[in-house]
Amino acid sequence: MDISYRPRHKKDQQFLVHVSMRTMNQIIIKSTGRPLTEARILKQINENQTTEIIESAKRPIGYYSYSILPSGQMYLSAVVLSPEMQHRGIGRRVAKHIEGVALSKGIDTILGHIHYANRQSLIFWLKNGYRILGPHMKGTLAVEKRLRRWRKITG
DSSP states (O other), rough: OOOEEEEEEEHHHHHHHHHHHHHHHHHHHHHHHHOHHHHHHHHHHHSSSEEEEEEEETTEEEEEEEEEOOOEEEEEEEEOGGGTTTTSSHHHHHHHHHHHHHHHHOOOOEEEETTTTOHHHHHHHHHHEEEEEOOOOEHHHEEEOOOOOOOOOOO
């Protein structure tokens, strides 16, 4: 299956809300005790510097959002795939793509938070080289991945 990435457009707003509600509402309720709302979804997405739409056959199947922190690290705030696209190896490809984006920007550390109730996501990110930074707080676990950058040897 071919997948591609593109910047989000205003016309993507309904898709972003719909796919987020389908995949994350129950997890958010279990983690925080509060339901997910359209306003919360859009606030979180709009707080990020970048949101990319993940597509297959020119149809949106998910998205990811990130910001570059003043420390020079990437903060990955969301990776969401529609349920029918999960368990097909797409998430692994998206994770590698995100790492490539980080490295192309000179970033060697990706940070994020995983909702404590999202065991499937936690297992996925741990399998893909992320590590837990400490105990869960406010329903989430902080994670990070340090990327290896090839350095040119001179001399």
